[in-house]
Amino acid sequence: MLDMKFLRENLDEAERRLATRGGAGFLDGFRELDSKRLALLRESETLKALRNKVSDEIAGIKDKSQAQDKIVEMRTVSQRIKAMDEELKQVDEELQGILLTVPNLPDPSTPIGASESENVEIRSWGVPPAFGFAAKEHWDIGEQLGILDFERGAKLTGARFTLYRGAGARLERALISFMLDLHTEQHGYVEVLPPFMVNRDSMTGTGQLPKFEEDLFKMQDPEYFLIPTAEVPVTNIHRGEILKRNDLPVCYAAYTPCFRREAGSYGKDTRGLIRQHQFNKVELVKFSHPAESEAELEKLTANAEKVLQLLDLPYRVMALCSGDIGFSAAKTYDIEVWLPGQNCYREISSCSNFGDFQARRAGIRFREEEKSKPEFVHTINGSGLAVGRTVVAILENYQQEDGSVFVPAALRPYMGGLERIV
RNA sequence: GGAGAGAUGGCCGAGUAGGUCGAAGGCGCUCGCCUGCUAAGCGAGUAUACUGGGAAACCGGUAUCGAGGGUUCGAAUCCCUCUCUCUCCGCCA
Numbered sequence: 317m318l319d320m321k322f323l324r325e326n327l328d329e330a331e332r333r334l335a336t337r338g339g340a341g342f343l344d345g346f347r348e349l350d351s352k353r354l355a356l357l358r359e360s361e362t363l364k365a366l367r368n369k370v371s372d373e374i375a376g377i378k379d380k381s382q383a384q385d386k387i388v389e390m391r392t393v394s395q396r397i398k399a400m401d402e403e404l405k406q407v408d409e410e411l412q413g414i415l416l417t418v419p420n421l422p423d424p425s426t427p428i429g430a431s432e433s434e435n436v437e438i439r440s441w442g443v444p445p446a447f448g449f450a451a452k453e454h455w456d457i458g459e460q461l462g463i464l465d466f467e468r469g470a471k472l473t474g475a476r477f478t479l480y481r482g483a484g485a486r487l488e489r490a491l492i493s494f495m496l497d498l499h500t501e502q503h504g505y506v507e508v509l510p511p512f513m514v515n516r517d518s519m520t521g522t523g524q525l526p527k528f529e530e531d532l533f534k535m536q537d538p539e540y541f542l543i544p545t546a547e548v549p550v551t552n553i554h555r556g557e558i559l560k561r562n563d564l565p566v567c568y569a570a571y572t573p574c575f576r577r578e579a580g581s582y583g584k585d586t587r588g589l590i591r592q593h594q595f596n597k598v599e600l601v602k603f604s605h606p607a608e609s610e611a612e613l614e615k616l617t618a619n620a621e622k623v624l625q626l627l628d629l630p631y632r633v634m635a636l637c638s639g640d641i642g643f644s645a646a647k648t649y650d651i652e653v654w655l656p657g658q659n660c661y662r663e664i665s666s667c668s669n670f671g672d673f674q675a676r677r678a679g680i681r682f683r684e685e686e687k688s689k690p691e692f693v694h695t696i697n698g699s700g701l702a703v704g705r706t707v708v709a710i711l712e713n714y715q716q717e718d719g720s721v722f723v724p725a726a727l728r729p730y731m732g733g734l735e736r737i738v
Numbered sequence: 739g740g741a742g743a744g745a746u747g748g749c750c751g752a753g754u755a756g757g758u759c760g761a762a763g764g765c766g767c768u769c770g771c772c773u774g775c776u777a778a779g780c781g782a783g784u785a786u787a788c789u790g791g792g793a794a795a796c797c798g799g800u801a802u803c804g805a806g807g808g809u810u811c812g813a814a815u816c817c818c819u820c821u822c823u824c825u826c827c828g829c830c831a
Contacts (some may be wrong), residue, residue: 357789361800368800371812375757383811390811558748558786686768687784 317415317677324350336428342418349411356404363397415420416520417527420673422638425610425646429637436651441621442630444654445713454656454711455588458484460719461737464589474587476578476593483737486724487710488522489594490730491703492571495598495623499700500518500734504617505569505600512572513540516550521678523644523670530579533593542575546599547697558690559603563680565612566603569700571596572727573723589704590662596703602696603680608671609694613669617649620665620700626726630654632661646671649698651707657712664705667698670717 323330323346334342337522370386370393377383422428427436439630458464459582463484469477499505519525519541522530533542541547550570559566574597585591600619604612615631624631645668652661674690675681681690720738723731 354789357800364801365799367811372758374811387811393812690786733821 317673318357318418318421319672319676320350320415320694330421334419336422337419337641338430338639343414345525346411346414349407349414353404353407354413356400356407360397360400360404363393363400367393367397380447390578392705396541411528416677419643420671422641423669423671425635426641426647427635427637428637431616431637432640434637435634435640438633438635438649440632441625442476442628442629444655447656447715447717449717451656451712452715453588454655454708456495456587457657457715457719457721459712461721463487466588469613474593476591478589478592483731483734484707486731486734487707487727488703490607490727491706492596494727494730495700495703498599498626499598499619501607503567503569503622505567505619508550508568508570509555510546510553510570510572512575513545514543514549514552515540518548518555520551521555522548522674523677524548527643531577533577534576544573544576545574545699546570546597546621547601550599550601551674551680551695551697552678554680557680559680560695561605561682562685563691564603564605565608570601571598571600573597579591586608589708593703595705597698598703600667600698600700604694604696605682606694608689609669609671609696610695611670613647613649613667613696616696616698616700617651617667620651620667620698621702623706624651624653624664624709627706627710627724628726629706629713629724631664642666642668643687644668644670644673646673651701653709655709655712655717662705662708663702664709665699665701668696670695670697 318330323343327343327347331340331343334340367390370390373381374380374390380387396638408485427434429435455464459466461483463480463482463639465479465481473477495508500507513535516525516539519532524541532544537539549572550568553568554566571592575594578591581591586732589595600616602612602616619633619729621633626705631653634650634652636645636650641648649666651665651667653664654660655662662715671694674695675692679729680693680695682693683690710724710727711721715726716722720736722736723734728735
């Protein structure tokens with residue numbers, strides 16, 4: 317959510333910066349609703365002040381029959397207040413409706429661009445392997461090895477669900493442990509294991525709601541949502557809290573499954589593990605001092621890259637342009653891993669700085685000094701990494717001509733010493 | 739699922755015949771004094787949001803005692819609904 321007071325004074329600037337995302341009219345109606353709200357608020361509060369004052373006077377009058385005039389007068393005042401507050405509530409809701417659906421302002425360092433094609437490569441690491449044979453795609457490799465069973469996944473649930481078995485299941489579990497160990501032991505994150513379902517307030521806090529409900533799996537009665545990313549429960553850990561300055565940055569690493577409807581992506585990545593309704597992810601989340609968030613995003617991105625480096629998987633880092641960053645993000649780096657079977661780079665991690673956008677929605681603050689006013693923290697998060705897609709990358713990059721797949725050396729301790737999946 | 743108890747400020751904890759309660763008291767914390775050091779002691783201060791004025795320091799208004807409604811001139815205190823927590827029984831990983 318953007319700061320109302322900032323918008324009041326910088327509406328043109330805000331609209332100009334929002335326009336770089338594509339689309340327009342995000343803030344239509346803000347000006348009128350805001351001034352209407354202020355007018356109603358002032359009037360209502362003036363009347364309440366009067367009522368409070370007269371009520372005190374009534375309290376001081378021993379003989380209530382002497383107070384009848386005032387009581388009758390205040391009865392009218394109370395009715396006016398009630399009517400006014402109802403109108404105010406409506407205006408407030410409309411205003412919130414706008415504010416909650418306006419995306420974040422792109423950071424000044426975010427490249428301006430209309431779409432994915434204008435993202436900017438920042439750096440790359442590793443060399444795509446050269447094969448003396450035609451590289452296969454991971455679904456063929458996985459099915460032939462009997463470690464990925466897409467047909468049975470579809471039988472059990474439906475499209476975009478997969479059954480892992482044997483070394484495949486073990487590989488998924490090994491990667492989760494490997495990543496969590498790395499981030500907690502080497503990078504200083506505290507491991508957390510949050511609920512996989514959250515309520516509406518949590519989804520609103522990080523920005524999935526109210527605008528993107530169709531992307532979520534929703535439970536009825538009680539109304540809970542399956543998390544689309546650990547970002548949601550982990551960021552909301554500190555919703556409504558004031559953090560200690562000295563505890564910043566607060567850094568969490570969490571493994572969770574993620575559930576996404578993938579509405580609107582029919583026909584895209586229909587085969588294989590790339591786009592599933594349920595997938596596993598290890599997520600990194602930071603609560604940072606505003607002045608440090610830029611540097612913390614760089615560190616978090618480097619932490620995610622480290623996973624790929626240790627697995628010896630080639631990748632590149634892209635700065636997403638203004639037209640491609642997510643709703644809540646001010647700045648995003650995507651890490652794209654090389655997939656020989658598909659002969660292209662595919663996103664395996666997305667690391668973003670949200671500035672105070674989520675913190676304002678979720679009320680996550682800190683005090684610079686013991687006595688100073690609370691300020692909003694900045695939130696940062698990124699995948700470290702998407703586990704299913706890491707399996708894809710390993711299968712495709714470590715495949716052999718005979719169809720077997722080597723296990724990356726760093727992973728072998730987590731695979732019971734297994735060197736090769738045959 | 740059945741029966742009961744409870745939700746108050748950073749924490750603990752008063753406050754039920756409705757009024758001067760943003761809320762006693764204690765702890766914690768901050769500043770000052772005192773003290774050879776530490777402990778103790780003394781004094782002052784110590785919620786948040788919105789809003790009006792002010793360059794600012796700051797001053798004023800409104801709201802907030804789990805959440806949302808209601809009664810009333812006036813509610814932490816009365817009524818209704820919901821949520822959460824705890825205890826006992828049942829069930830269960």
